[in-house]
Amino acid sequence: MCLQEDKGSTVIIQLEEKIQQDQLAHIEGQVNALGYKPTEVRTQQGHYLVAIGKKPFDIRHIGHLDGVADVHRVSDAYKLVSKKWKVGYSSIDLGDGVVISPNELALMAGPCSIEGEDQIRSTIQHLKEQGVRIMRGGVFKPRTSPYSFRGLGIDALVLWHKIARENGIKIITEVLAVEDIEPMYEYIDIYQVGARNSQNFRLLHELGKVDKPVLVKRGMSGTIEDLLQSAEYIFSSGNERLMLCERGIRTYESAYRNTFDVNAIPLLKEKSHLPVIADPSHGIGIRKFVEQIAMASIVAGCDGLIFEVHETPEEAFSDGQQTLNYSESSRFVQRARDLFGFRMDHGM
Numbered sequence: 001m002c003l004q005e006d007k008g009s010t011v012i013i014q015l016e017e018k019i020q021q022d023q024l025a026h027i028e029g030q031v032n033a034l035g036y037k038p039t040e041v042r043t044q045q046g047h048y049l050v051a052i053g054k055k056p057f058d059i060r061h062i063g064h065l066d067g068v069a070d071v072h073r074v075s076d077a078y079k080l081v082s083k084k085w086k087v088g089y090s091s092i093d094l095g096d097g098v099v100i101s102p103n104e105l106a107l108m109a110g111p112c113s114i115e116g117e118d119q120i121r122s123t124i125q126h127l128k129e130q131g132v133r134i135m136r137g138g139v140f141k142p143r144t145s146p147y148s149f150r151g152l153g154i155d156a157l158v159l160w161h162k163i164a165r166e167n168g169i170k171i172i173t174e175v176l177a178v179e180d181i182e183p184m185y186e187y188i189d190i191y192q193v194g195a196r197n198s199q200n201f202r203l204l205h206e207l208g209k210v211d212k213p214v215l216v217k218r219g220m221s222g223t224i225e226d227l228l229q230s231a232e233y234i235f236s237s238g239n240e241r242l243m244l245c246e247r248g249i250r251t252y253e254s255a256y257r258n259t260f261d262v263n264a265i266p267l268l269k270e271k272s273h274l275p276v277i278a279d280p281s282h283g284i285g286i287r288k289f290v291e292q293i294a295m296a297s298i299v300a301g302c303d304g305l306i307f308e309v310h311e312t313p314e315e316a317f318s319d320g321q322q323t324l325n326y327s328e329s330s331r332f333v334q335r336a337r338d339l340f341g342f343r344m345d346h347g348m
Contacts (some may be wrong), residue, residue, distance in 0.1 A: 009075040011036065012085045013049040013062060016069045023067030030062060041080065043240040044211055050079050050236065076271070078228040080235040081242070086273040089303075092213050092241050094170050094189050098133045100213075100243065100275050105340040106304025107333060108172055108277070110136040112319035114156045117163070122311050124167050126326050130333045134170045134189070135160075136306055140180065141318065154183055161187035172215060172306070178206045185210060195220045195247060195282075198230050208237020215243040215277060215306075220250045224264055228272060244268050245306065246297075247279035257285020257322065260293050265300035275303040285322045287313065291332050298339045299348065305336060 013027065024040075027049065031038040036053030063071045072085035079085075091101035100106040109130075110123055114137040127135055137160065141151040157173065164171050172190035175181055176197065184191070190213045197203055198219040207214050214234055218227045231242050246265055248258025260283030268276045278297035280290045294305050310316045313323040324332055342348075 009073055010079050011051040011059060011062070012072045012074055012079060013038075013051060013068055014070040014072070015047040015049065016067050017047070019047065019067035023065075027062065027065050027067055030065060034061065039236070041236055041238065043235070043238050045240055048080070076228075077225065078232040078272075080240070081228055081231045081272045081274055083271055083273045088273065089269075090240070090242075090273045090275065092243065092275065094134075094213065096133075096168060096170075098170055100304060102275070102303055103344075105298070105337060106134065106275070106277065107132045107336070108134040108136045108304065108306040109309045109329065109333075111138075111310045111316060112308050112323060113138045113141055113317045114152055114160055115317050116152075116156075117159060119311070120160050120163050123309065124163060124169055126309065126311070126329065127169060128167060130330060132333065133168070134172055135164060136172050136192075136308070138174055138318075140174060140176045154180075154187075157184060157187045175203070175207070178203055181206055181210060185212065188212065190215055190243075193217060193230070195222075198222055199226065201233055204230055204233035205237045208234040208239045210239060211241075212239075213241040213243065214239060215245050217245040217247045217279070218249065218261075218264070220258075222249065224267055224271070227264075227268075231272070231274060243275045243277050243304075244272065245277045245279055246283070246302075248283040248285075256289075258283055260284055262293075262296050262300050265297055265302050269301050276301070277304040277306055278302040279306045281306075281308040281319070281322045281324075287322055287324060287328070290322060290324060291328070291335065294332065294336055295339055298336060298343060301343075301348075307332070 028038050031051045034057045035055040036051040038049040038051045041048045059071045074082050074084045076082040089102045093099050139151045139157045170189040174192040174194045193216045195217045248260040251259040280293035284293050308323040309329040310323045313320040
């Protein structure tokens with residue numbers, strides 16, 4: 001247990017798994033007496049009090065109380081996603097041997113949009129041949145133009161889920177609205193919060209109430225702290241199975257789709273214990289350069305890649321210009337795994 005004196009920053013109190021209600025009430029009373037406001041957070045993996053105040057106090061006054069497992073001081077504006085209290089990196093177990101962790105490169109691949117049964121089956125067969133266990137795809141598409149293809153909806157997700165389960169493939173797809181969370185729950189493994197919704201705080205709050213992992217993409221003009229605070233919304237509402245995604249930001253440059261911020265990857269790894277996923281497809285938006293951006297992301301320290309693949313990108317309903325074909329995808333996967341292995345072997 002850390003014994004240093006608190007200087008007025010947030011204190012995270014880890015509670016024992018079988019804490020009694022009277023013990024919790026006593027701890028909260030002691031925290032209040034010190035001039036701090038405690039907020040209870042209960043997740044799938046832990047039980048915490050996040051205490052915020054200004055008056056300095058010696059955290060040993062709290063650490064010795066019955067029901068307290070540990071106490072940590074956190075100076076970051078984002079609290080629970082900070083690496084200052086959880087030194088090791090978090091892992092996410094999706095079941096069936098699919099784990100997102102710092103020890104293995106997580107690969108998530110598939111089309112921008114789900115287009116139909118034949119496309120689903122073809123993509124899954126390609127992913128299985130490459131040993132990729134997580135398929136991405138959109139059934140609800142947030143589009144800049146209301147006249148663009150906006151997805152096939154929940155019926156397509158139900159069909160996709162059936163075929164994916166038959167083949168041992170996990171599903172990640174974007175959720176656009178609070179009312180879609182529950183209908184999607186049975187059919188997905190990871191909710192994706194897209195760039196346009198990264199500060200939809202009501203959606204983030206509600207995703208904190210579900211027991212499914214969430215990948216949070218950086219906003220189109222979002223800062224690093226914006227992204228971390230978005231994840232904090234979900235964690236503080238009860239869900240700590242989270243991933244951060246760098247997907248490029250909007251700048252004055254028009255030569256490519258977005259400005260991919262490779263700087264964000266090592267910075268996020270330093271600031272947070274959450275897995276960091278890179279999206280090179282949206283990051284640059286130009287098919288011929290997706291692989292290079294992905295390799296740079298691996299060298300920078302990402303834990304996984306999410307990228308777009310389609311049998312015939314030229315015929316894709318959306319984002320064909322940034323989507324790899326099967327041949328390009330096969331080379332991409334092999335090179336990514338080789339480079340990740342080199343990184344691990346050489347302690348990069």
